[in-house]
Every structure is written in structure tokens, then in C-alpha cells.
Amino acid sequence: MIDEIAAHCGSVLRSGSSVLEECYEFLYLVSAASSDGIMKLYESGGIKILASQMPSLQDGKFLLIDGMASCFRLVTGSHLMEISIKLLQLILSRISLDIIYNDYLPELLLTAIARQFAVLHTSLKFDALHLLNGILSPKDTAQFLAALRTLSKDNISDNIRIGIVAVLQNRVAPAERLQALFLAESMVSIYGEDWLINQVSASAVQSPAEMCLLLVLEQSRVEIAVLLNELAYLKYEAPQDTSATAEAIELKRRNVAVACSLVEKIIKLISNIGGNDGNLLDEGTLTKLIHQLNETIMVVLEYLEDAKEHGQKKGDDLLASVRIIGSYLAEVPLACKEKVQNLLGYMLSVEGEDEQSPFYAVCFLLPLLCQITMEIEGCKAMASCGGLKSVIDCFSKLVGPDGYMVEDNGCIFLACDTIMNLLLKNDKIQLTVDESSFVSLLRALAYWSGNTDDMSSMMMAATICALVFDYTSEEALLSCSDFNNTILGSLYELITRCLASSKQDTNVDMDLSEIISAGFSRWVHRYPHIREAMKT
Incomplete structure (x- = not known):
């Protein structure tokens, strides 16, 4: 009986009945109570109607008739919006995203939810944020992502940027700030690093795009510092034989990986801007960005020093740390020179959680290694830590019969150049291989x-x-x-x-x-x- 009611609720929503509020509330209760109710609602087109009606609910007022009391009353759109978002949360929690992707519904949902994320100024803004993350987090659906990239950025991308800026520049709970970073990382993965900025107009002092970039980097810096500090405590001081500690470590590793990924992409963005003839960012903004990056890199290096002292070489948090160091030093190889040389051998030995021997850490460092081995001092640093063997092992895995999958052939040629640089200077550095x-x-x-x-x-x-x-x-x-x-x-x-x-x-x-x-x-x-x- 409940399933039948849920199946007919879509037609009630579609009719624009004056009992809209009661219908929304009843629909939510029925759908939450029945295991099949949500699927019936979905199959009847309820999710499409919810998404299409959301724009009209914002800041609107609806005249509803209370039949039992025989009187009129006004209901603000915010209450209907709250119920709509709860219904969408329920649908996404009960129906596989694969089904939604196959029906091409994410575009419709994203357009509606992104708009609310941009304009809402209540706690519903965070509900919209969580919904967006729930839809965008699975990045392996190529067909959906390809369709998403073709949509007007005014409909989704810009609204999401506006919402992220609002969350990051206001006093909100740390957990919501972290959710905003997750969403920013998804958007950059979909649209590329340029999503963080727009062309700066000549008269603009600081455009919204610059603000987004600065806020995302600043919050990423804060998250990395906090998360690495908490990870250090959990790994080296907290009881190690409890499931709670293991779960906390795993969660923080995932979170720090997202923050590090964002910083790495911002480094790439700044590098691309540096080679661009257009003046996309003014000198003041670049100075702020570089200052924040320097602070972040120092925190990460200190975390690696701590891990080295504790004999820790395995973990995705360590691998993410090496990756961000490699990205940064590829652009400024002389930065933090003494610390980097002291940690070079250790960084080359870091393994991801699923690795049996170091590979990805070496790949992440290859741009740096190729540059420093052009000079005698860099070759000596590599020779003293056994770096040539690490690069040879990496190269063998890259091109051998069981070659690892890498994004491009760049790693292969960087490894070749590094090996060649070291072998050519052997008479001055005395390699031992x-x-x-x-x-x-x-x-x-x-x-x-x-x-x-x-x-x-x-x-x-x-x-x-x-x-x-x-x-x-x-x-x-x-x-x-x-x-x-x-x-x-x-x-x-x-x-x-x-x-x-x-x-x-x-x-x-x-x-x-x-x-x-x-x-x-x-x-x-x-x-x-x-x-x-x-x-x-």
C-alpha cells in the first residue's frame, strides 16, 4: 500500500496542487518508511520534478489551504526547500548512482542543487554541499563527466564556485570547510586547474576568481597542517591496537590526500600562468600564493622528518607528502635545499599502502632529480643516498615486461635523463652501484x-x-x-x-x-x- 502511494506522489507533485507542502511532507515520510518507496518515487519521475521545482521554492511564498481547519495560511519556500533536500538525500542514499548516471539525471540535479548552494544562507547550504559531493565524488563515470563538461558553466560551475567562496570566507564548522575542499577538488578534476580562476579584468583589484583560488589554497594549507599534526599523534602516541585509531588514521589519510591534491594542482596552475604571456594574476596575488605554498611545504617537510625519525616509510599520507614536495621542488629546485638533501634518500624509500617496494614516490620526485643532477652538488647528494639505484629500479618497472601504468612517457625520459646525468659525472662523484x-x-x-x-x-x-x-x-x-x-x-x-x-x-x-x-x-x-x- 505504501509503495502504491509513493508511486502516485509524482503525479501530485507534477500537478502543482495547492497541497504542495503536505504532499512533500507525506512523500518524505512514506519514502523513508518503505524499502521500495524510494524506487517507486524514482520510477514515477519524482526526482525530475523535485529538481525542476527547487528554483521556484527559493525565497518564494505559497498560499496553501488547510482543509481540516478551513483556513488559509502562508508557507515560506524555505520549509519546502528543506523537505526537497531531505528527499534528494534519501534518494541518493538508497538508489545506486549508476542508475542515476544511466538516466542522465545528475546534470538536472546538479543544476538545481548548485543554484541552491550558491544562493542559500541557511544550514540548507551545507545540505546542498553534501549532496553535490555525493553526486560528484565518483569520478570514474566518464560518460557523465563528458556530458557535464558540455553544460553551461553559468548553470553549475560558477554557482559551485560562489558557494565554495561563501563557505570558506565565513565562520563555519571545520567539517564543512573540509567538505568545500572536497567539492573544489572534484571541480578541478572535472574542469581543470583553470576552474579556480577567470581572466582578471584590467580594473579589478581582486576578482571573485582570485578570491576562490586564495581561499582554497589557504584552507588547504590549514587542513594539511591540522591533519598531519593529528596523524602524527595517532601514529606515534595514541594506542595502536584499537580499531578506532586505525579508522581515524585511514580517514585522515584520505582527507590529507585531497588537500595535497588541491595544492599540487594549484602549483601546476601557477606554473602554467608563469609560462603564459597573459597576466592572469597580479603580482600581489602571486606573492600571497607563493607565501602560502612555502608555509605548506615546510609543514610537510617537518612531517616527513618526524616520520623518518620514527622509522615510518609506508603509508598513503607519506606518499601524498612526497608527491606535493616533488611538485613544488620541480618548480623551485633550490627551495629548502638543506632539508631536502637530508630527506632525499628517505623520500625515495617511501611506499604507498598497497606498494611492495618504492615506485610512485620516485616517479613524483623525478622532475626534481632530473634538475638537480645537472649540477655536481645534486649528483653528490644522489650518490650519497643511493639514489641511482632507486631511479634504476623505477625505470625498470616503467618499461619492463610488467610495466606500471603511468599518465605519460614523461616519467620514462626523466628517469633516463637522471641516470644519464649521474653516469656522465661519475668521475667527479664516485658512484657506487x-x-x-x-x-x-x-x-x-x-x-x-x-x-x-x-x-x-x-x-x-x-x-x-x-x-x-x-x-x-x-x-x-x-x-x-x-x-x-x-x-x-x-x-x-x-x-x-x-x-x-x-x-x-x-x-x-x-x-x-x-x-x-x-x-x-x-x-x-x-x-x-x-x-x-x-x-x-
Whole structure:
């Protein structure tokens, strides 16, 4: 019986009846009481009607008839809005988002809820905030996100930005500020870093877009400082054998990852603006942003120092910390120089919760490592902490037969450049690398070059191979259990091909070609079978 009532409520809502308030209240009670009531309401089109009527409920007044009392009374739209939002919360808690996505309803919901998030000035604003996060949090629905990007930003994006600014610039509970950051992170993930700003007009002192950017970074800085402090207490001082502690640590790790992700994207945004001819942000705003970033990085470095002292190397919070450090130092490699050098070896050893050995931490640091190894001092820092082995292991995982999935090939070439920088300066820094690492590197180079037609990749592989051959010999390599004639033959073929290409192709990188040729002349006598490969 209850299910039948819920199924017919959609038609009552659609009719615009004067008993609208009673219908909303009754509909909520019926739907909450029945396990199938919500689905009946959904199937009858109730969610579409709720979303379409929400704009008319804001700040409106409705003349309702109380039949039992035979009198008229005025009901403000805020009460109807409250019930509408409760109904939407109930629907989203009971119906799979996959069903809603397939019916293309998120766009309709987001348009209505984002508007309320922008204009409401009551506690309902936070209910709208939570609803938006509930809809936008699952980012793996590509079809929905593609459709969302095509919608008018005036309908959703700008309204959400207005709401986030209102939450962050007013005195609200810390939990709601954190929810606002979650929403900002979702929007940046959907629309890109530029969502945080608009083109600044010439007469503007500080546009709303600048305000959003500044507020998001400032709140991210605060959250990172607070969350890392709480994590340090939970990990090193609180009782470790309780489920409550474990759950608290997991929750704070997820939260700090969101805040770090936002800061990382803001770093990327500032970097892109720096290379843009347009003056999107004035000098004063950039100064404020950089000051906040510096404070954030210092807090994160101190957290890593604390973790190092406690012998902690595993955790997604540590991995997020390394990632944000890597992003920042890729832009300003000389910042916090002493602290970074002291922590370099430790950061290269950090593992995510699901990792069996360091990989992602090294990937995050590769832009920095590539830059610092251009100088002797940076190479010495890498040599002293065994950094070359870490990069070799990372490279082997990137290009080997069980290669890790990465966003692009940038990591591969950064690893190559770092390895090459270190090997070229070995006479000044005295690298100590065990033979097993070189064997692993050569195996990876053989596999990589054998599975690509890109000449620049092959030239890079041949260059590193030529430099590694300086440290060993054909006889020594073939004595290794995990190395054989097939691998060596592939490397000989690679070097032979690259030497021939450098003579025939003027587009070949001549610097790399010279390194290969010079190396060949140094070690050819220790690799007697390479001449046979050249003849064939």
C-alpha cells in the first residue's frame, strides 16, 4: 500500500496542487518508511520534478489551504526547500548512482542543487554541499563527466564556485570547510586547474576568481597542517591496537590526500600562468600564493622528518607528502635545499599502502632529480643516498615486461635523463652501484628498445647502454644468472643501429650520438662480439 502511494506522489507533485507542502511532507515520510518507496518515487519521475521545482521554492511564498481547519495560511519556500533536500538525500542514499548516471539525471540535479548552494544562507547550504559531493565524488563515470563538461558553466560551475567562496570566507564548522575542499577538488578534476580562476579584468583589484583560488589554497594549507599534526599523534602516541585509531588514521589519510591534491594542482596552475604571456594574476596575488605554498611545504617537510625519525616509510599520507614536495621542488629546485638533501634518500624509500617496494614516490620526485643532477652538488647528494639505484629500479618497472601504468612517457625520459646525468659525472662523484642494478637496467633497456619504433627512445636507450658498458664487460655480464646472450645481442643490435643512424640521419640528436661513439671506442675491446653484430 505504501509503495502504491509513493508511486502516485509524482503525479501530485507534477500537478502543482495547492497541497504542495503536505504532499512533500507525506512523500518524505512514506519514502523513508518503505524499502521500495524510494524506487517507486524514482520510477514515477519524482526526482525530475523535485529538481525542476527547487528554483521556484527559493525565497518564494505559497498560499496553501488547510482543509481540516478551513483556513488559509502562508508557507515560506524555505520549509519546502528543506523537505526537497531531505528527499534528494534519501534518494541518493538508497538508489545506486549508476542508475542515476544511466538516466542522465545528475546534470538536472546538479543544476538545481548548485543554484541552491550558491544562493542559500541557511544550514540548507551545507545540505546542498553534501549532496553535490555525493553526486560528484565518483569520478570514474566518464560518460557523465563528458556530458557535464558540455553544460553551461553559468548553470553549475560558477554557482559551485560562489558557494565554495561563501563557505570558506565565513565562520563555519571545520567539517564543512573540509567538505568545500572536497567539492573544489572534484571541480578541478572535472574542469581543470583553470576552474579556480577567470581572466582578471584590467580594473579589478581582486576578482571573485582570485578570491576562490586564495581561499582554497589557504584552507588547504590549514587542513594539511591540522591533519598531519593529528596523524602524527595517532601514529606515534595514541594506542595502536584499537580499531578506532586505525579508522581515524585511514580517514585522515584520505582527507590529507585531497588537500595535497588541491595544492599540487594549484602549483601546476601557477606554473602554467608563469609560462603564459597573459597576466592572469597580479603580482600581489602571486606573492600571497607563493607565501602560502612555502608555509605548506615546510609543514610537510617537518612531517616527513618526524616520520623518518620514527622509522615510518609506508603509508598513503607519506606518499601524498612526497608527491606535493616533488611538485613544488620541480618548480623551485633550490627551495629548502638543506632539508631536502637530508630527506632525499628517505623520500625515495617511501611506499604507498598497497606498494611492495618504492615506485610512485620516485616517479613524483623525478622532475626534481632530473634538475638537480645537472649540477655536481645534486649528483653528490644522489650518490650519497643511493639514489641511482632507486631511479634504476623505477625505470625498470616503467618499461619492463610488467610495466606500471603511468599518465605519460614523461616519467620514462626523466628517469633516463637522471641516470644519464649521474653516469656522465661519475668521475667527479664516485658512484657506487652494484652489478645487479646495472644488469637490471640493461635488461630493461633491451626490452624497451625492442618494443618501440621511436628513434629518440632508441637513441636514449643506446646512450645509457654505452655509459653502463664502461663499468663492466661482456664476460662479466654473461656470468650473471639473469643475463644471457639474447639480451646482450639485443643491446649490440641497438648500439649498431644507432651508430649507423647518426651517420645517415641529420635529425638524430648529435650529443647522444657522440656519447655512444665515444663509449664504443672506450670499451669495444671488452665486448668482442659486438663487431660481429655490426657486420651483420
